[in-house]
Amino acid sequence: MHIVVLMKQVPGTSNVKMDENTGTMIRTEHENVMNPLDENALEAALEIRRLRDDVSVVGVSMGPPPAKRVLEEAIAMGADSGVLLSDRGFSGSDTLATAIPLARAAQVICGGRIGPDDLVLCGERATDGETGQVGPMVSSFLGVPVATYVRSIHVGDGYVDVERVVEDGFERLRLSLPAVLTVVKDINQPGFPTLDGKIAARSVKIPVLTLKDLGLSPDHTGLHGSPTRVVRVFRPKFSRDTVLYTQDNSGTATDNLLKFLDSRGLR
C-alpha cells in the first residue's frame, strides 16, 4: 500500500511580505515550514502504517528546490521517502495547475497507476492560500473518490471509512480505494522528528521530477495552465462615519454609547 502525502511549504508566520505590483508573496526561505495540516496528514499516514506491515509513506511537494526541506522534515518525522516536483514551468500555478502535476506524481509514485490499495492524504487547506481546492482537484484528475474535512480514518479491505466534519455535525462515509482524503486538525497530534528519522533524512536523496519527467506539457501547468489571474492586490479601505469618544471619569462616553444604541433600536 502506498500512502502519498501531499505537502506544501508555507511561510512560517502570518506576517508575510508581498509584492504589491505582482501580487505574489515575497518568500524568504528560512522562514518556511510544512503546512500544519499536512503534518496532520503525515501523522495519519504513519498511524495507518503502524497497523499494517505493507505501507510505504511518500511525501510529495511542488515548489522551488528549497522546498525539499519540507520533504526532509517529513522523512525525519517518519515518512519512508519524498519526491519533489520542481521546474520553472510550475511557477505561477493556480490551484488547478497545481493539482495536475500532483495527481500525475501520485500515479508515478504508485507504480504508474494508482491502485486499489493506495491512498492520497493532505491537509484540508494550507495556511497561506486557504483555498482547500487542491485536494479535491487531485481526486478528480485521479478519477477517485474524495472526502474532505476528515477527522478519523479507518482503512478496510478495498475501502476506507472516514468521519467528515460538517457545519451541523459529522458524517460517516465509506469510499472505495484508492481515494483522496483531506484532514482537519482534530484528527491527531502530529509527532516530532525522531533521531532515526533525522539520520534517515540526512542520508536520503530526494528525487526531483520535472515537467518532462511527469509527461506534462507547459500548457498543463504553471501560469499557462492556470485559468485564473490575480489582477489586483490591495489593502482594503473600510470607512464609516465614526463617532469617537475618549473615556474619562465623567461617564459621558458610555452614556452616549447607550443613547446611540437606543437611537438605532439595538438595546
Added chain:
Amino acid sequence: MDYEGVLVIGEQRGGRVHSVTFELLARGRALADKLGVKLSCVILGHGLQQYAQEIVQRGADTAYVIDDPALEWFLPRTYCNAVVELIEEAKPEVVLAAATTTGRTLMPLVAARLMTGLTADCTGLDIDEKERLLLQTRPAIGGNVMATIKTPVARPQMATVRPKSARPLPADPGRRGEVVVKAYKREAASSASEKMLEFVADATQEVSVQDAEVIVAGGKGLKTRDGFKLVEDLARELGAAVGATRDVVDLGWIGYSHQIGLSGKTVSPKLYVAIGISGTIQHLAGMQTAETIVAINRDKDAQIFKVADFGIVGDLFQVVPEIIEKLQRAKAHKAL
C-alpha cells in the same frame, strides 16, 4: 452557443433549502443585472420542489430542481456529475456556490472536470463592465491583503462565496420565473464508490455566532482568559453571541466555533461590539458587513475604529464594566 447567464448552486441540508442559497441569489441577481442576463439557481436533493417558488421569489429567473433519492445527501462525485451535466447544458458564464463544507468540496471537482478557474471564499464579487468579466475578491495571504482575481478565458467563471457576506433579498411574491424539474442521470457503473453510512447531528455544537443578531467579540486586548470573561458578561447583558479573534482562539480562551474572520466565520449581525480588537484585515473581512459596529480599544489609531460607527478610546477594563453596570441599572429601572 456562447456562455451566458449566472447560475447559483443552492444548498440544502436535511431536505430543507439552506438560507445561504438566498444570500447567493442576492449576489447572483446583482451580477446578472449588471451583465443584463438571466439568473438561474439549481438545488439538488430529494423532495425539494416546494422550495422552487421561493427561489424565484428571492431573485431567480429559473429554478432547476434535480430530484433523486441518490442526491439526498451530499456525495462529492454524485453531485459533481449532476452539476457538470447542468452546466454543460445551460452554459452559464458565471457559477456561484457557497463556501461551506459542501461548496468548498463540490466546486473544485466541478472546476477540474470543466478545466476552468475557481476562486475560493470570495467576500466581494463584481463585474468588470468593459470586459464583462467576473471580479472575484477574497482576502489573501493570511488575510493581510485583498486580492481580486479573474478568469479571463476559461468558462464558466466560478467562485465560492463566504456565507453571511451578503444579505438575502426579501421574498417577492409577485416575482415570476420558470421552474424546471430534472431527473438525475445516473452514472454508468464504476468501481469507484462513495457511500453515506450515517449522519450524526452534533448537539454539542454551540449556538452558531453566524446566526446571531448581536455579537460581542473580544481580542488580545482582554489580556487573559480571565479578562475575556468581560466579553462574556457584556454578551449576556445584551443577549448576544460571543465572538473572538484568531489570536484569542489560538490562545485557547475560547473554542474555534467562535472565531470570526477569514480563518473563522464571516458574520453579518445587526450589532457587532468589538472589545480589545485591533482590527487586522483578516478579522475585518469577517465582520465588516455588520449593520452597526461599536469598538472599544485603548489605541485611538486602531484599524477597528475605521470600520466602527461608534468608538470609545479607553481602557476596556474600565469602559466595559461601566457599560454593563449602566445596562443593568437601566433594566432595573424599567422593571420598577
